[in-house]
Amino acid sequence: MTETTVERGQRSPGAVAARKDLSAYRTENPLLDQGIKPAGVIVPKDVLDLQAILADANARGTALVPVSSEGAHVKGGISCGENHAMLDLSGWKEILRVDRRNRVAMIEPGVTYAELSAALEPQGMMVSMPLAPRRGKSVIAAVLDREPTTWPNRQWDPMDPMASSEFLFGTGDLFRTGSGGGPGSLEVQRKVGGAQKSSQGPGQTDFVRVLSGAQGCMGIISWITIRTELKPSIEKPQLLGSDRLEKLIPFVYDVQRPWLGDHCLLLNRTAAAMLISAVRKVEYKSVRASLPSYLCLQNIAGFERLPRQRVIQQYADISEKAKLHGLKMDEGLGGLAARDLLDAARKDCGERDWRHDLQGHCLSTFFLTTLDRAPHFIQTIEALAGKHQIDPEALGVYVQPIVQNHGCHIEFMVPYDPTKPADVARIAAFESEAVKQLAAVGAYFSRPYGEAQNIVFQANPGNFEFVKTIKSLFDPNRILNPGKFGL
Structure with missing residues (x-):
């Protein structure tokens, strides 16, 4: 039961350095509007410096776009259609606290999953993470x-595993959420x-939800506490396979309902082969x-x-x-081992997202449902794929239960060659129609990117007016990522 703490002001000299190459902040996605090239890069040294920068930006009317991840940006969250400067927090890499007793860590915006995992390892802990994030991905951004x-x-x-946080409004005012308040x-x-582990508060407020999914247009996070988990002593990962997803779904419900097992996800064979071939450098077609x-990956841990x-x-x-549903668990299926x-x-x-390894780029459309x-x-998308000369067998499908399987994330992946204009145009047309059809049959685009960003607020004009009001309260001078979502 040990704890390590790093207090503010102990950042090592030279840990934060300004970048001069503005191409590092370009969105590498031919399907998206790239926005306006940033006029420059601002690298704050600490929170006091960040507050001074925000005060100056408000006085001058300077637009700022926060960024905390390194490497290629592909979703378009940092694209801005107005004159702006990048506010780079990727050099803020302190892990301010690791508390094993309370299973929580306090981290700054530039900390990546690999860096956090390395800090948790000696304490016998780990963090729950997205499916194979790229190396430069900021934990806070994710x-x-x-x-x-x-x-x-x-x-x-x-919002789990995020707990308490410290953030700055667009005005530069500092606020702490959860028990950190x-x-x-x-x-x-x-x-x-106290361990700053509760996410709600202070009082009845829950302001971090306003920043959640806002792509940097509502406020700037300076640290969060993140819930961690004990690292398993032993594990027994298993794979279950079926030619029909409908056969795996009742099994997942039956396992998740009484909280059995641990890591769990579902992939079609295209997505599974894309992932394992990119990470382990095996031959995609044979796998x-x-x-x-x-297939369903079900981990069992002690x-x-x-x-x-x-x-x-x-x-x-x-x-x-599994037997009740006519399924069998095994340590491997075909050329793929569960471990x-x-x-x-x-x-x-x-360095590069695994989805892009097959052909150079990949359309990724995701939403929430049950x-x-x-x-x-899946049937809706497969039917639409043929219309756009896309082989349904080339579609990658990732289905991830969330919040104890009260909902699920579905992601469709379509690899394509970004150097071929005809392919780019075909994929763009497919995305535009796919998003509209998915929304029409009930897809909830909780994290709108690409074409989805253009339709989510149109579906609920009243809610959009409310979002505008929130923006006017948090960032009255529109200095944070102006124009995002049409705000």
């Missing part, structure tokens, strides 16, 4: 964007055992050909207390549920 993690039964809210300073809270149409007994008991229970897929899912995939409705959305 959790603030509500990217789904692969450990659904450890998630109680779509007080009473007392962080140091006073720690003396009485894909060896797999059933859909922790500090009676780990073997836990795995034996849970394996027996989950195996019985290899689990390892690939829980580590960064390298697991039972997933087959309907």
